[in-house]
Amino acid sequence: MRFTKLKSSYWSLLIIAILMSAAFATRAAVESVAASIDKNPAMADESIVLTVVATGSARGDEFDPSILDDDFVVGRTSVSTQTRVVNFDTTRSTTWTTILIPRKEGSFVLPAFNVGGKTTQPIPLRVIPASSAGPGQAREAFVTAQVDDSVPYVQQVVKYTVKIHLGAELQRGSLPEPTVTNAEIRSLGKDNEYSDIIDGQRYRIIERSYAIIPQSSGLTTIKGPMFEGEIVSRNRTSFSYFNRTRPINRVAPDIELNVQPIPGSFTQQWLPSEFVQLNEEWQPALDQIRVGEPITRTITLSALGVAQEQLPEITGDYPPGFKVYPDQPATTSVARDGNIIAQRVENIALIPNREGQFVLPPVRVPWFNLQNNQIEYAEIPPQSINVLPGQINGQIQPPTTTPQIQSTEINTLDTSFTEQPQTHAAPLSNSYWSFSSWILLVLWMVTLMFWWFTSMKKPVDNIDAINNNANEKEAWRQLLIHIKNQNVSQTYQGLQFWLAELLDNRNADLSTLQSILNSPELDEQISLMMASQYARDDIQWKSDKLKQVISRIRNDYLNSTHNKSALQPLYN
Numbered sequence: 001m002r003f004t005k006l007k008s009s010y011w012s013l014l015i016i017a018i019l020m021s022a023a024f025a026t027r028a029a030v031e032s033v034a035a036s037i038d039k040n041p042a043m044a045d046e047s048i049v050l051t052v053v054a055t056g057s058a059r060g061d062e063f064d065p066s067i068l069d070d071d072f073v074v075g076r077t078s079v080s081t082q083t084r085v086v087n088f089d090t091t092r093s094t095t096w097t098t099i100l101i102p103r104k105e106g107s108f109v110l111p112a113f114n115v116g117g118k119t120t121q122p123i124p125l126r127v128i129p130a131s132s133a134g135p136g137q138a139r140e141a142f143v144t145a146q147v148d149d150s151v152p153y154v155q156q157v158v159k160y161t162v163k164i165h166l167g168a169e170l171q172r173g174s175l176p177e178p179t180v181t182n183a184e185i186r187s188l189g190k191d192n193e194y195s196d197i198i199d200g201q202r203y204r205i206i207e208r209s210y211a212i213i214p215q216s217s218g219l220t221t222i223k224g225p226m227f228e229g230e231i232v233s234r235n236r237t238s239f240s241y242f243n244r245t246r247p248i249n250r251v252a253p254d255i256e257l258n259v260q261p262i263p264g265s266f267t268q269q270w271l272p273s274e275f276v277q278l279n280e281e282w283q284p285a286l287d288q289i290r291v292g293e294p295i296t297r298t299i300t301l302s303a304l305g306v307a308q309e310q311l312p313e314i315t316g317d318y319p320p321g322f323k324v325y326p327d328q329p330a331t332t333s334v335a336r337d338g339n340i341i342a343q344r345v346e347n348i349a350l351i352p353n354r355e356g357q358f359v360l361p362p363v364r365v366p367w368f369n370l371q372n373n374q375i376e377y378a379e380i381p382p383q384s385i386n387v388l389p390g391q392i393n394g395q396i397q398p399p400t401t402t403p404q405i406q407s408t409e410i411n412t413l414d415t416s417f418t419e420q421p422q423t424h425a426a427p428l429s430n431s432y433w434s435f436s437s438w439i440l441l442v443l444w445m446v447t448l449m450f451w452w453f454t455s456m457k458k459p460v461d462n463i464d465a466i467n468n469n470a471n472e473k474e475a476w477r478q479l480l481i482h483i484k485n486q487n488v489s490q491t492y493q494g495l496q497f498w499l500a501e502l503l504d505n506r507n508a509d510l511s512t513l514q515s516i517l518n519s520p521e522l523d524e525q526i527s528l529m530m531a532s533q534y535a536r537d538d539i540q541w542k543s544d545k546l547k548q549v550i551s552r553i554r555n556d557y558l559n560s561t562h563n564k565s566a567l568q569p570l571y572n
Contacts, residue, residue: 030116031056037100037110041126045142047075047249048100048125054115058094062115065098071108073226073251075099101226101251102127139201140168143227145178145252147212153260154217156272156370157305157340159188160210162252164227165203171245173229177210178252180222184213184307189335209338213307217261224252263368266375269312271367275304278314278365278378286383291390291509292493294351299380301344301365308333311344317361318350321387321509325349325530351492351530352387354509359384390493472501476554483543488529491543495526495550502557521549 038049052063060079068074077098084091102108102125110123130142141164148159160178177185188209195204214220230245262270281298289295299314308331318324327347334341352358363380479494492510499513500506508516514523525546532541 029056030054030058030062030118033113033115033118033120035110035113035120035123037123037125040124041128042102043130044102044105044127045130045250045253046101047251048072048102050098050100050110052096052098052113052115052120054094054118055091056116057092058116060094063096063113065096065100065113067111068100071103073101073103073223075101075226075228075249099249101249103251103254105129139165140231141166141170141227141229141248141250143224143250143252145222145224145255147222147255147257150255151258151260152214153272153368153370154262155213155215155270155306155310157307158212158214158257159338160212160222160255161338162208162210162225164206164208164250165198166206166231167201167203168231168233170204171230171232173227175208175227176225178212178222178225180212180214180220180257182214182216182220184211184215186211186213186307186340187335188338188340211307211340212257214257214259217259220257220259222255222257224254226251263373266366266368268366271303271306271310271312271365272370273303273306273367274370276365276367276376276378277302278363278380280363280380280383286385288388289352289385290388291352291355292489292496293390294349294489297348297350299346299348299363301346301378303342303367305339305370306342307340308342308344311342312365314344314346314363314365316348316363319358319360321352321354321356321358323351323353323511323530325351352385353496353511355387355389357384357386390496472498475501479550480547483547486541486543488532488541491529491546492526498550502554517553519549519553522553525549 033052033054035050035052037051039046042048050065054062060081063077063079065074065077075098077096080095080097082093082095105127108125108127110125112119112122130139143162143164145160145162147161149156152158162175162178164173164175177187188211192207192209193205194207195202197203212222227250228247229249230247233244233246279300279302281300283296283298299316301311301314303311311331313329325348327349329344329346331342331344333343360383362382365378367376367378368374369376475494475498479491479498482490482494496510496513499510499517500508503513503516505513505516510526514526529541529543529546
């Protein structure tokens with residue numbers, strides 16, 4: 001008996017399921033579609049809610065509002081479904097809700113929408129200007145936008161300002177960036193918030209600024225952003241306050257730009273601005289520059305209303321007496337008082353390799369003045385530099401003259417030589433001397449002079465060799481100390497002084513001495529040493545390698561000089 005009841009219940013449930021499936025099957029297709037809007041007419045900057053309802057079975061992606069993009073700002077679309085079963089009669093519906101904001105005032109017709117093979121009826125819509133609101137009609141919110149120049153040049157920064165006017169309490173809200181084709185958009189600082197009275201109504205105003213940089217000439221449109229938020233609606237009863245929020249959507253008006261091309265007369269890197277300036281700093285001061293000691297020149301280029309990427313490279317010419325090591329330039333931009341200020345800072349390390357007076361040429365950067373539409377130049381005037389002699393161990397390098405001992409010996413010998421003939425060559429009368437005697441006297445005088453030069457040349461050469469050898473050894477010792485300490489500046493000076501003693505050429509600078517020596521290995525090591533401290537790239541300098549190279553050069557040169565001195569007597 002119990003089994004019979006269970007079996008009967010099973011068949012009842014099965015029949016109900018079959019009937020419901022049949023009901024769903026009969027309503028599987030879309031039966032009808034209807035569309036409506038929440039207000040008509042509507043103001044130009046306020047939102048309109050478009051509702052489309054399809055009865056029957058419809059997919060969520062069957063409604064497409066993109067056909068409205070030309071005349072409206074199309075906001076988000078929400079989808080909901082509902083199913084009702086009454087006395088085995090099932091009704092299913094799908095509802096799409098889309099936010100629309102008119103781009104301009106006028107008369108429009110919302111077209112028919114096709115959903116599942118069914119179409120809606122077109123809807124006429126009239127959009128009136130936002131200023132049509134009466135004096136007593138306080139607006140809850142509206143958005144305005146403006147630019148500082150609607151006819152800019154290519155790559156000129158256009159300041160775009162959007163303002164949200166709130167006449168009700170805002171619970172939350174969001175405002176995206178404006179959109180524009182062929183242009184860069186950057187935010188300018190933080191939002192500015194204040195209040196103002198407009199048409200007798202006090203509004204809370206939130207102001208936001210953007211920098212729009214068009215990249216091509218021609219007409220382009222800045223499409224205003226859509227503000228989405230929730231405002232608080234308060235209803236007071238006799239017992240308490242009940243606060244509730246409701247959504248609002250407002251859009252800023254579109255603005256058209258007529259972008260001008262770069263003038264044909266401007267042939268340099270394009271730099272449109274209202275103010276451009278060049279400044280320089282020196283470390284150390286220019287009255288303290290010595291041979292071999294590095295100095296740093298810092299050049300700063302500042303421009304108003306341009307992006308940092310637009311700042312050109314700062315080029316400068318330098319005399320041959322300087323080695324130049326530019327550092328990696330640093331660029332930055334800051335937003336100040338609603339404007340962009342861009343800066344480019346370049347540090348150049350200069351090392352003078354000979355003393356004297358030098359003049360650095362002027363540094364010029366061309367730019368286009370937007371206030372008068374003229375080409376102008378930011379300039380650093382010519383700079384005069386006096387390079388003093390270098391120092392060794394804190395002492396100024398002595399003048400490069402012949403050692404005093406050599407000069408003294410030569411002068412003394414010259415004096416004895418001029419007196420010696422006077423002692424032996426007393427005036428004689430022709431009556432006591434024959435012609436052959438005069439010939440013998442002349443030959444004797446020539447022999448005496450030759451003997452004197454031969455005997456005195458060797459001591460002088462020996463003195464020079466001893467003196468030069470001592471100076472070279474001291475310069476070599478100091479150079480090795482600087483290399484061990486890895487002091488680039490002192491090593492550079494030490495190389496110049498040591499090579500000057502080694503090559504016996506004290507008036508030459510390091511570049512000249514390198515040319516005389518003609519050693520690619522030494523040139524490479526000096527370049528690596530200087531680049532490790534002043535070049536843009538991170539280069540590691542190995543002082544041991546430099547020591548090996550100069551040690552080999554010194555040994556080869558001294559051995560070569562010694563061999564020449566040993567062979568010299570064979571030719572005397």
